[in-house]
Amino acid sequence: MSTVSAALTDSATMLRRQVRHMLRYPSLILMFAGIPVIFLLLFVYVFGAMLGAGLGGPVGGxxxxxxxxxxxxLLMTVASAAQGTTISVVTDMTTGIVARFRTMAIARVSVLTGHVLGSLVQAMASVAIVLVAALLVGFEPTAGFGDWIAAAGLLVMISFALTWLCVALGMVSDNPATASNLPLPLMILPMMGSGFVPTDSMPAGLRWFAEYQPFTPFIDTVRGLLMGTPIGNSAMYAAGWCVLIALAGYLWAKKLYNREPKA
Amino acid sequence: MTTISPSRALRHSMLMAGRTAAKSVKNPAVLVELVIQPLVMLVLFSLVLGGAISGGDSDAYTRQLVPGLMVYSALLVSVGTGVALSTDITKGVFDRFRSMPIARSAPLVGTVVGDLFRYTACIVLTLGFGYLFGFRVTTGVVPMLLDLVLMIGFSFSLCWISVWVGMLAGKPETVQGYLFILIMPISFGSTIFVQSSTLPGWLAAWTDINPVSLLSEVNRGLLTGGPVGGPLLGALAWMAGFVVVFYPLAMAAYKRRMR
Structure with a gap:
């Protein structure tokens, strides 16, 4: 069996392990979807009328x-699921199971890949729950079939990139408490971008940050695909950020994983 | 069994209050929480969302927001009382106190009184950060001090709910979870962030009688001018209700836990 096919087989085994965990603890998916749903309800019902009036649409509410x-x-949901990966990675690293995997004849990268692919499944399940909640509170996408496929593909790409970053953050952490705090900025970035209000309503310094951080092109592209709003260069920037974050996260995680474990 | 006079019980409680205040000062996590929470909320609502919520006049929104955020900060800090008590009990600190010749109520009363330091610091810090964001008290020093006293009273009445939950829930994390479930609807379903006229009917009906809304309106009146009488009576009624209902419940739960 070639090295590549062995790595793929081992990664599939590790993915199966992650899926088993998911099926055993379905409450995790609800938890990852829970915070975004609370934010959705909060912003639509509490702030919706005031913020909607500021958007100047035909209904304006x-x-x-x-x-x-x-x-x-939806982007916040992807970030929330990625945060869960950090916790599951640090749990594996500190409970000794990874030390056991190191002694086995399996591809080293497969342990991390299993986490990433498992997280993708979890993220997409959470996105589906949040999407249903959004439709129930009045979200009316105008997307055609192709747009839906493109939006789903982009969400998978973003999830893949953020998950690799979170795997690395999990390996840097010493315990689950630290691990749950390190990726918190990922949850806040959609708010500090174009996720909740247009960036041009922000003060100058903050607007500059909002326009150049990765979540703004992510959100603008997904919004453009689902709602038919202009996308401009956002899709290109979103793809670029995905590649950059995924590559940085992967290389960092791999380097940390290949270090000799502390005695 | 040794009978302890009220004056000695008071002295024991004050010693315990000193312990709680010292823990707050020495624990960097508590200080960071006191500073970070109001600052994050101000950045988020005044800078990020303020322009869009207020239709461009974020200064006007900050004037409305800061008095409400003082209430929100007090709500968040009240969680710490229940968590601290639960932590002490879980770690066996209270078992140690039980073996000492001190009033049984001293650890509980001491924690509550000592936490008034945290409440005061939190309210003052929120107001101070508000000043950095452009908020100004326009009514004078006396109304501002009255408002501070009222806010500390509100925090004191709230902390009995926190104590009660802290005594009932098994672990400190559980206490935090339960209290956040309670805080979310009463803080966001209020006039802290938006006026009730912009909310859906069913939510506006609750908002108008919500203690957090009433106290936010009192704060606005005392700090920037406006009607105080009606909301003040409502807020005082809620505060009295919290103490009348939750003080006995908290004490009963404490006695059960201390058996």
């Missing part, structure tokens, strides 16, 4: 705002 905020909430 809660209905408009539900359409505006839903893509940002």
């Amino acid at each position: 809660r209905a408009d705002y539900a359409n505006y905020v839903a893509p940002g909430i």
Whole structure:
């Protein structure tokens, strides 16, 4: 068996392990979807009328705002699921199971790949739950079949990139408490971008940050695909950020994993 | 069994209060929490969302927001009382106190009184950060001090709910979880962040009688001018209700836990 096919087989085994965990603890998916759903309800029902009026749409109220905020909430869901990966990685690293895997004749990268692929499944399940909640509170996407496929593909790409970063963050952490705090900025970035309000409503310094951080092109592209708003260069920037984050996360995680374990 | 006079019980409670205050000062996590929470909320709502919520006039929104955030900060800090008590009990600190010749109520009363330091610091810090974001008290020093006293009273009445949950829940993390479930609807279903006229009917009906809304309105009146009488009576009624209902429940739960 070639090295590549062995790595693929081992990764599939590790993915199966992650899926088993997921099926055993389905509450995890609900937990990852829970925070974004709370934010969705909060922003649509509490802030929706005021923020919707500021968007200047044809309705100019809660209905408009539900359409505006839903893509940002979907990105928050992806970030929330990635945060879960950090915790599961640090748990594996500290409970000794990884030390056991190191002694086995399996591809080293497969342990991490299993986490990443498992997290992708978890993220997409969470996104599906949040999407249903968004539709129930008044989100009315205008996307055609092709747009839906493109939006799903982009969400998978973003999830893949953020998950590799979170795997590395999990390996840097000493315990689950630290691991749950390290990726918190990923949950906040959609709010500090175009997720909840247009960036041009922000003060100058903050607007500059919001326009150049990765979540703004992510959100603008997903919003464009689902709602038919102009995308411009956002898709290109989103793809670029995905590649950059995924590559940095992968190389960092691999380097940390290949270090000799502390005695 | 040794009978302890009220004056000695008071002295024991004050010693315990000193312990709680010292823990707050020495624990960097507590200080960071006191500073970070109001700052994050101000950045988020004043800078990030303020322009869009207020239709461009974020200064006007900051004037409305800061008095409400003082209430929100007090709500968040009240969680710490229940968590601290639960932590002490779980770690066996209270078992140690039980073996000492001190009033049985001293550790509980001491924790509550000592936490007034945290409440005061939190309220003052929120107001101070508000100043950095452009908020100004326009009514004078006396109304501001009255407002501070009222806010500390509100925190004191709230902390009995926190104590009660802290006594009932098994672990400190559980206490935090339960209290956040309680805090979310009463803080966001209020006039801290938006006016009730912009909310859906069913939510606006609750918002108008919500203690957090009433106290936010009192704060706005005392700090920037406006009606105080009606909301103040409502807020005082809620505060009295919290103490009347939750003080006995908290004490009963404490006695059960200390058996």
